[in-house]
Amino acid sequence: MNGDFRQQLRAWLADNLRGEFAKLRGVGGPGREHEQYELRREWDRKLAKAGWSCLGWPVEHGGRGASTQEQVIFYEEYAAANAPARVNHIGEELLGPTLIAFGTPEQQSRFLPKILAVEELWCQGYSEPGAGSDLASVSTTATVDGDDWVITGQKVWTSLAHEADWCFVLARTEPGSRRREGLSYLLVPMRQPGVQVRPIRQLTGTSEFNEVFFDNARTAKDMVVGEVGDGWRVAMATLAFERGVATLGQQVGFRRELDALIDLAKRNGAIDDPVIKERLTRSWIGLEVMRAHALRTLSRKDPGYEASVSKLVWARWHRELGELAMQVRGPESMVAVDGDLDEWQRLYLFSRADTIYGGSDEIQRTIIAERVLGLPKEPRA
Numbered sequence: 001m002n003g004d005f006r007q008q009l010r011a012w013l014a015d016n017l018r019g020e021f022a023k024l025r026g027v028g029g030p031g032r033e034h035e036q037y038e039l040r041r042e043w044d045r046k047l048a049k050a051g052w053s054c055l056g057w058p059v060e061h062g063g064r065g066a067s068t069q070e071q072v073i074f075y076e077e078y079a080a081a082n083a084p085a086r087v088n089h090i091g092e093e094l095l096g097p098t099l100i101a102f103g104t105p106e107q108q109s110r111f112l113p114k115i116l117a118v119e120e121l122w123c124q125g126y127s128e129p130g131a132g133s134d135l136a137s138v139s140t141t142a143t144v145d146g147d148d149w150v151i152t153g154q155k156v157w158t159s160l161a162h163e164a165d166w167c168f169v170l171a172r173t174e175p176g177s178r179r180r181e182g183l184s185y186l187l188v189p190m191r192q193p194g195v196q197v198r199p200i201r202q203l204t205g206t207s208e209f210n211e212v213f214f215d216n217a218r219t220a221k222d223m224v225v226g227e228v229g230d231g232w233r234v235a236m237a238t239l240a241f242e243r244g245v246a247t248l249g250q251q252v253g254f255r256r257e258l259d260a261l262i263d264l265a266k267r268n269g270a271i272d273d274p275v276i277k278e279r280l281t282r283s284w285i286g287l288e289v290m291r292a293h294a295l296r297t298l299s300r301k302d303p304g305y306e307a308s309v310s311k312l313v314w315a316r317w318h319r320e321l322g323e324l325a326m327q328v329r330g331p332e333s334m335v336a337v338d339g340d341l342d343e344w345q346r347l348y349l350f351s352r353a354d355t356i357y358g359g360s361d362e363i364q365r366t367i368i369a370e371r372v373l374g375l376p377k378e379p380r381a
């Protein structure tokens, strides 16, 4: 069964990454989301039509009900073919599984087919200027007015909000409530007068995330996922999906980067430096360890603290890969020709963000210290 799955996928990728899609090989991903965006969207649609997207979703919701092992095979083959980074991952890997677990049948039938068909793209509206690591400090509000929720507040660092049709927003729906109480998880259309998206320019010179302002934005009353006031639980479930099988795709991207860096070191002679040779070898070992950890823990229903371990390990690993890339490139890596960054400079700069998003290193260490090791709790404000 797995052999067939691998062969079918390999053949499909070879047959379809051709013609105009051939130029998508190795394109896109963090720090490079601007590359061939429209064509990559077409590619995602093509994958979906052929049944190669939303693999882990249950069959009754349009997925393939694929096992973790099959999903691993998918990512391996996808990387081996050098296929492009996906544009639909927030809908497919974060919101879709959340709706399958917590959505009403009406929400599922309204939204899941559009995610499957890559007709509606999503963004994640959690972080605010005063609520990043401390997400429970969310102050965006939503109040009921007739048949609608009316949303007011500001989100920040919202990845791909400038491309998204919808946003899942964590908002305070019980006035006067504090911390995790009184929050709700709302589905809000982005293309309306009450929503303004302002791109933020990153170190890389590109803009992948944004500030999002909600000024009396509206969404229908039934666009709340889970119970009103129970949004924290739903939001945490989405984060668990974000740190689950979705990380496999990311590791595949890491493999591609490491292989390309080893190749570069061989071509430019950097491999003759024993320190570089050792660091490249350590990097390869680190990736093998991460893969083994992912395979061991991902099939569990609740990865718990292991998600924090993997976040810490991969973020540090990837940041070090960026630094190593600069070393392999040598002194030339200090220069951006005509202000344009090459893939290694982009990797170096963008990987500085890895230890921040999805929960910073400090936050992951606190989770491990308090929940696993039982160390005294950090003082809370």
Ligand SMILES: Cc1cc2nc3c(=O)[nH]c(=O)nc-3n(C[C@H](O)[C@H](O)[C@H](O)COP(=O)(O)OP(=O)(O)OC[C@H]3O[C@@H](n4cnc5c(N)ncnc54)[C@H](O)[C@@H]3O)c2cc1C
Pocket (backbone or CB within 6 Å): 123, 124, 125, 126, 127, 128, 129, 131, 132, 133, 134, 156, 157, 158, 159, 160, 209, 353, 356, 357, 358, 359, 360, 361, 362, 363, 366, 378
């Ligand atoms: C590339 C990228 C994409 C992102 N995409 C999205 C997105 O799509 N949607 C979204 O909602 N958010 C997104 N984020 C936001 C991300 O989740 C936050 O940046 C992250 O949670 C940290 O919050 P903050 O930036 O407010 O930093 P802060 O919380 O202000 O933290 C600043 C520093 O203080 C440390 N710190 C904070 N609290 C503690 C503590 N209690 N103990 C010890 N140290 C502490 C942190 O570790 C960090 O080093 C993205 C961020 C990045 C970098």
